[in-house]
Amino acid sequence: MNQFDWDQSFLVDFDKQTGRSKTASTTKRYLSNMKTVFADQEAAERILASEDPLIYEFYELGCPERAGDLLFGTTIIYPGKVGAEYFMTKGHFHTVLETAEVYYTLSGQGYMVMENPEGETREEPLTEGAALYVPRRFAHRTVNTGTEPLVLFFAFAADAGHDYGTIEEKGFHKMILDQGGKSIITDNPNW
Template sequence: MTQPVKAFTIDFDLVTGLSKKTPSTKRTLSSMKGMYADQGAYDRKLQDDNDPLVYEFYELDIPQTSGDILFGTSVLYPGKVGNEYHMTKGHFHTILETGEVYYCLSGEGVMLMENPEGDWQIEKFSPGQAVYVPPRYAHRSINTGTEPLISFYAFRADAGHDYGTIETKGYRKLVVEKEGQPEIIDNPKWN
């Protein structure tokens, strides 16, 4: 059973911190194939909800050199696929020794992080809170709330993105809803 889609009003001057002319990159559910643990729930939601928008991000088109800082804003919409919360694809940086800072503007959620050696951590997002992603850590934002999770981010402009590593197995941990609350569980794809 699907829940009705809730409409959201977003202040794009707040979201972008840039301007309303800054284009966004949109990620619909169909672009998240293989990211959710429950393939059946993914297929049903994709069909029932007509490929909903999961998240989008805005960033300046600046030179990708080591002396520049790339920054932008992401909007992660609330929802679930099965019992797993909406999330970003997540990525390592191509230059693995790159840290990143996220600052929560509104909404609630968590940042899931893990390094190639298998160490993982999770940090809570709440308005006004910054989360530091250390170098060598893949990271994924997860919306555990009922409103859009909006965050500002910044990292070295030449760092690049490695989505492929995450697309093969995902993260070692998942964040799911159990009895109305977020819970961290092992990812069955890692067993």
């Protein structure tokens, strides 16, 4: 028997409102881990001069990275902004580029920013109770445009891997900004 045969418990109890789990491992990303991801570097440095806010965290089961298994968990993106740019995840391609992913919004609101290697972009709203399919070959980033935590459930092939480096170079072609209290989609000046 391997470690993921049915004789073991695979129940992961995620709290619907907070997205937290007692049994899944957690990874936390603070502004100091992500300051180069935001377009307004001066605003990031001003914030870091007095605090290092938690931007997002995610919980996952820790499934082996092998074909045929699913990796799943929750992501929590906290409300806030760096300059006019909302708090967001780092964003990534999957190392196995042909991997799709599914997200289900448990609470909060925001956007999923997506693009493929050819530069095709999609920005889809995230609303409570709605599922979103991220197609194969699309990098993706979640953005919290609300005043409450954005909590998402996700699932994808466990052997997909993550490529954060490609996005870290220039970011996505599109950005979600606050303009006078409204969310707008705009071009990223780095492109």
